[in-house]
Amino acid sequence: MPLRIILAGATGWVGRALVPAIAAAPDLDLVAAVSRATAGTEIDGAPVFATVGEALAVPADVLIDYTKPDVVKANATAALEAGLAVVVGTSGLDADDYAGLDAIARAKGVGLHAAGNFSITATLMKRFTLEAARYVADVEIIEYASAGKPDAPSGTGRELAEALAQVRRPATSRPVDTVVGLPQTRGGAIGTGANEVRVHAVRMPSFSLAIESILGAPDERLTIRHDAGSSAAPYVAGTLLAARKVGGWTGVRRGLDMLLD
Ligand SMILES: NC(=O)c1ccc[n+]([C@@H]2O[C@H](COP(=O)([O-])OP(=O)(O)OC[C@H]3O[C@@H](n4cnc5c(N)ncnc54)[C@H](O)[C@@H]3O)[C@@H](O)[C@H]2O)c1
Numbered sequence: 001m002p003l004r005i006i007l008a009g010a011t012g013w014v015g016r017a018l019v020p021a022i023a024a025a026p027d028l029d030l031v032a033a034v035s036r037a038t039a040g041t042e043i044d045g046a047p048v049f050a051t052v053g054e055a056l057a058v059p060a061d062v063l064i065d066y067t068k069p070d071v072v073k074a075n076a077t078a079a080l081e082a083g084l085a086v087v088v089g090t091s092g093l094d095a096d097d098y099a100g101l102d103a104i105a106r107a108k109g110v111g112l113h114a115a116g117n118f119s120i121t122a123t124l125m126k127r128f129t130l131e132a133a134r135y136v137a138d139v140e141i142i143e144y145a146s147a148g149k150p151d152a153p154s155g156t157g158r159e160l161a162e163a164l165a166q167v168r169r170p171a172t173s174r175p176v177d178t179v180v181g182l183p184q185t186r187g188g189a190i191g192t193g194a195n196e197v198r199v200h201a202v203r204m205p206s207f208s209l210a211i212e213s214i215l216g217a218p219d220e221r222l223t224i225r226h227d228a229g230s231s232a233a234p235y236v237a238g239t240l241l242a243a244r245k246v247g248g249w250t251g252v253r254r255g256l257d258m259l260l261d
């Protein structure tokens with residue numbers, strides 16, 4: 001029997017790319033979609049609802065969420081409480097949010113998979129940065145996104161910084177609280193103390209999402225950079241891989257990298 005999918009954000013940028021990919025996959029079945037603008041209609045034969053709460057009346061296995069940072073937590077919570085596995089593509093949630101969702105998922109005996117970036121090359125960028133940070137102490141992140149992106153850092157930058165904070169060696173740069181001038185120009189900190197990672201979020205027209213890790217050592221420097229193009233195509237395969245796999249565990253797992261091995 002195909003895996004029954006509810007897709008929230010079905011008429012958004014990523015959602016519109018996922019709909020035909022789900023239709024083309026014999027093992028996946030779009031049973032309901034969530035889109036406030038087109039509620040009451042159908043997408044590929046699936047009923048469209050205005051809210052995730054309404055869509056959950058349709059029997060399903062997995063909720064895929066590509067909505068907005070301010071609603072994704074409530075959507076994921078409702079789906080977990082209803083006993084569905086969840087795939088989170090939407091950005092905006094931090095480690096504490098995922099700890100809360102993990103407790104709910106475990107209580108319900110279902111899985112949640114979230115990735116700040118479901119593209120394969122962005123995931124490789126994360127993997128290469130984590131490897132490099134084992135050898136080079138000083139690392140900072142610069143990310144560039146569209147002028148209207150509501151969240152900062154991006155899901156990509158947050159996931160990378162949280163993972164880096166777990167593995168990095170203590171930086172040699174001057175502690176930010178000793179900086180003279182405007183310490184906030186040293187970026188936002190993810191992690192604490194010697195393990196914190198500085199993220200600098202640029203927002204302006206012309207960017208989709210680009211992210212750089214800069215690793216500096218005396219008299220040399222390594223930059224690892226990912227640039228996303230203008231279509232949502234890079235996120236489709238990883239998202240559907242997560243939907244297929246998320247029934248295989250209980251609780252929260254994060255990062256496309258952990259699905260690749
Ligand atoms: N993880 C990844 O690989 C990845 C890739 C691309 C985008 N994203 C993230 O996914 C999210 C969506 O991105 P997008 O570019 O498709 O955005 P978008 O604005 O094009 O689409 C979001 C959709 O969600 C709908 N929506 C808003 N509030 C809603 C609600 N309360 N209930 C249901 N639907 C609601 C909007 O109407 C819209 O159709 C963003 O947070 C973005 O950063 C993640």
Ligand SMILES: O=C(O)C1=N[C@H](C(=O)O)CCC1
Nearest residue numbers: 091116117154155156157209
């Ligand atoms: O366009 C966006 O918004 C994107 N968001 C993701 C993020 O927050 O990291 C990644 C890809 C594009």
